[in-house]
Amino acid sequence: MSAKRTPLYGWYGDDFTGSTDTLATLAERGFRALLFLRQPTEAQLAAAGPLDAIGIAGASRAMAPEPIAAELAEIGRFFATRGVGLMHYKCCSTFDSAPDIGSIGAAVAALKPFFPNPLVTILGGQPNLGRFCLFGNLFAAGGDGTVHRIDRHPTMSRHPVTPMAEADLRRHLAAQGLDDVGLVDYRAYADGSVVLAQPPGSPAVLFDVATEADLTAIGGALAASLENGPMLSVGASSVARAFAAGHGKAAVVPPAPEARHRSSGSVLALVGSLSPVTRAQVEAARGYAMLPVDAGRLLADQGYAAALGSAALSKLAQGDVMLVTEQPAGGPAAAGAVAEASGALLAAIIAEARIGRLVVAGGDTSTMAIRALPLWGLSYRGPCVPGAPLCRAHSDDARLDGLDIVLKGGQMGPPGFFNHEART
Secondary structure, three states, rough: OOOOOOOOOOEOOOOHHHHHHHHHHHHOOOOOOEEEEEOHHHHHHHHHHOOOEEEEEOOOOOOOOOHHHHHHHHHHHHHHHOOOEEEEEOOOOOOEEEEEEEOOHHHHHHHHHHHHHHHHEEOOOEEEHOEEEEOEEEEEEEEOOOEEEEHOOOOHHHHEEEEEEOHHHHHHHHEEEEEEOOOOOOOHHHHOOOOOOOOOOOOEEEOOOOOOOHHHHHHHHHHHHHHHOOOEEEOOOOOHHHHHHOOOOOOOOOOOOHHHOOOOEEEEEEEEOOOOHHHHHHHHHOOOOOEOOHHHHHHOHHHHHHHHHHHHHHHHHHEEEEEEEEEOOOOOOOOHHHHHHHHHHHHHHHHHHHEEEEEHHHHHHHHHHHHHHOEEEEEEEEEEEEOOEEEEEEOOOOOOOEEEEEEOOOOOOOOOOOOOHHHH
């Protein structure tokens, strides 16, 4: 690693699930990386030891522009003070966002003043997760592997909070304040290299990503551009994959399976995602005590939450337990409030139970649930499924320090996820 800047890489995730994917991407390529759950204290940084990459898991995906600006001004200042070379604003690989919630444009406006390199890069795909960007248009695989243009995707076009109605990412981002974004399409990588340049008047440049080889070409140019000063980059964990490739870092052999086996204790799964992919995984799950969660009652009735917690504690003494938010019968309840209430329920259960592994499914649910626990960081323990690694919790609470945690987005994992990968 360069002695010029330590750490060389910083990332802020717009939710917790995506933040752990970037953590895994960097750790698997030999970078010393740790994901903090809030802006770390000096004591926590000292406890983490020397790091090549520092991450902070956030919740901007569910925020309005004003809170995004306030939070990311502090985040930008923190990373700039640490001397970070590449600042990665980690958004969802499907870029689901809107002018009034989760605005990527608001995030760029808040972070850019702290990173003087004139180049702002946006990487538009992540092939290992089935995300592809061609001529600026985003495509994503569905649960059955079929690739859809994002505005026709069976789930993302109907997202309950930020439905994707525009596939051209330049148009999508223009609605969020990033006008005149330039484009480098995939044909520029034909010879395996690309020269990064920002057209005059463009606030950022979008790069097609169709194959892993595209990321290698972009990564070389990113490394060269960093000579011009600290730089802001936007995208999924493909940014980390490109950065690593540009520094000659390939994925290392993962730990042996026995090194990843969970410690003794039951699995506690909290499922907040309403994605068809996750719901199919729940239907296929076997051997869990299933506890349905009525979102409306959870918000309105403290006695209901207490009863759920007691039932979960009783069942955990006998085996694995899954708390599953029910599909709303009428209009959906406020997603953020439900996620926060689910986090409070989880915190109450974990305060009394000793478990072997915690699995949370759903982006907003993961963010609020983990924030409700007395943890300060996550490190990478091993692979689980693409986009959802196995992590180790860091806490000042000895009961929680070292706990296995998997945070899974709604679209991630095979049909048998809860039977196999979640329990390995």
